[in-house]
Every structure is written in structure tokens, then in C-alpha cells.
Amino acid sequence: MAVHKIKPNIHSLGAIDWDRRLFDELIPLPQGTSYNAYLLKGSQKTALIDTVDPPKESELVDNLKKLRVDRIDYIVSNHAEQDHSGTIPKILEMYPDAKVVTNPKCKTMLMEMLLIHGDKFITIKDGDTISLGDKTLEFIIAPWVHWPETMITFLKEDRVLFPCDLFGSHLATSNPFLQDECEVYEPAKRYYAEIMMPFRTSIKKHLEKIKELDIEMIAPSHGPIYKNPNFIVDAYTDWVSDEVKNEVIIPFVSMHGSTHRMVDYLVDALIEKGITVKPFNLTETDIGELAVALVDAASIVIGSPTVLVGPHPSAVYAAFLANALRPKLRFASLIGSYGWGGRMVEIITGMLSNLKVEIIEPVIIKGYPKEGDFLSLNRLADDFLKKHKELGIVDNQN
16 A cells, blocks of 8 residues: 555555455455554654554555654554554564553453563553644544454544544555445445444444544545545444344255245245345355345345254354344244254254344245245245334335
8 A cells, every 4th residue: 555645644554455355264355455554643742543464564664664754652552453453563663662552451462462561551541642742642442343442543633533443344445535435335334244243232332422523534444534424424323223124134055956946935925025135045145245134134034954954054154144243133034945854943043042033933844845835935925024014114005
């Protein structure tokens, strides 16, 4: 990443990872990502907000040299995860008089994960400030966004919010500023779905704090900078709300066609009733797209054949994912087939303990679906329509 001036004496100097396609050995990155670090030069002191992932260390070092930075007084660590903190030891080596500014929980994590000595830290608490001379850093402790030690830094005079992972997007782009809101909406929503959604309740509280600030710009640690902060704050307000949409998500897998036929029939039955349906064949699906679909949906139906008396491993993974991400689903069910019996329903429903959902009677059949099985699928579609109407999310004409 080139060095970019985002305001007087404020520069973005992180790194773009154009080629990265997997994050945490788990999350697909179809559009790459960036590790944003920010240099703030005050009239008396200089601060670096976050660093970069260790493989991109040389790029951050080169950018500091381009700016001819001869002194860093403070390294602000908003979050201990290595894609933000991993280069702190190198920066301390280059600037041995610098102090790492963070909260006590983050300090402990940095000492454990990066072996930074305790005397290199300045610990702060919620609401504390540090002066750079003509610039003031205010710290907001924001636990579970998305780790227990996370915090947010607000540059008061310039009205710039540095929220680290909050409001981020895995999107590699050469322009540091958001140019097209349509271009970033889906990557930002995907980022929320995969990383932030399990902590929806905590984020909802932190948003209220953020809305009290006079913010002109939001500079996250992944993706572009927002000159219109209301765009991303309003999007998050919607995503973390309790409102759901008239949608049924159907992650499924089928070995010999029986479950696939059931899914196809149920999809058509739900569409005829005016319900939006989003099926995901788990043998083909980008799991991040499934996560995004779960953000707003009212209901989920997991489709699976029976394998050795239990659900297919891909269906188990889908159930595990939904349970881990904790979307605001209201209803869940299961469809599938078996050859001689099994405990598929018991296993799958038992895996959804984190979800506050009502289980609608599953449709589990023997062999390939027959006329009576299709009637049962019609009943399931009717049940979803009834439940969605009770929530007031179905158009009155249906």
C-alpha cells in the first residue's frame, strides 16, 4: 500500500493483501483484504494506530521510511489479534522509546502472544485520553467486538474514529477512501456476518456510544475509509437489530438425489407463498455467502441425508456454523431422507442451542420422496407462512 494522507498530519500506511484468499484458515477472502495502520503526528507527540499482519511487515517499515518517521511515541493497540498487532515487536525494535498504549486485557494478551515485556506498556481505561499536543486520543473500551479486549480510538480534534475490526471489510482496493457504497456494502455485510454477528448484542450497545460522538470519518483496520460515517453506522444498526425478513435459508447436501428433490419442492412451495428462499448446496457453496444470508433471515431449514444413523458431515458443519454465528433467526426445521433409520433430527436440533428458535416439525422420509411426502412439505411451507405472518413480515396479499 502506498502512503496516503487522509487529513493534515494523518496518514494511512498499512498494507494491501491482494492475493490472500483465506483468513484464520477458515474464512474465504474472494476480494483479498488490507491491514490498515495510521500514523498521527501531533505538535508534540506521534502515534501509530495498529500495525499489520507479520507477512506484510516490510511494507509497513518501508512506508514509515517514506514518511521519514524518526520518532514514534505511542503504538496504540486496539486489538491483540496478530493481523493488527503482529508487527508491534518490529516497531518497538525500530523505535525503542515507544510505548504500547492499550487496555489491561489487551496488554496481557500481547505479552502472552507476542512476548512484549510489561514495561513497554501504558495501560488505559474507558474514557481516558492521551495528548499528542494539538491532537487528543480518546479511548473507548468495546469488549466483544469481536474479542474480549477490543477498544476503539477517537481522534477528537479531527473527528476520526479508528474502530479496528468494527465496520471493516475484507476488500483489497488501491484507493484508501470508499468510492462506491454499493461496492463495499456486500463485503462489509459479509465481514459482519462472518466475524461480528456472534457478538450482535454487544455491538448494539457499543453503537449507542459511537452515535454520541461527533464523527466525520471512520478509518477501520480492514477495507476502505468512510468519509460518510452514517453509511456504515446505519448498515450496522440494521444488521444488529432484532428485525428479520420474510426469508427462509436452506443449506443442504444430497448424496443420491432424495434430499435434493425435497429441497427443490420446498423451494417452489415457499416461493408460491410469497416467501423469499435462498438454497445453498453445501458441496458448492462459498460458506461466507451462507453467513451473509443468515444476517436477516427469519428461518432456516437444514437439508440432509442420513449417514450412519446421523446427518451428513456437511449438514453438521452448517448447523455448527449457524449456531456459532448466532444470527437472529426465529424458526428452524430439518428435511431429509433415510434408508433404515437414524437420529438425524435429534443431533441437528441439539446443535442449535445458541439460537433462540422455534423448531417447526421436520419432514424426514424413507427413500425417495413420494406423494405423501410432498404433502408434508406443503404442510411445512404452510407452517413457515403462518409463523412469518405472526411476525408481521409477510406482505398482506399473501
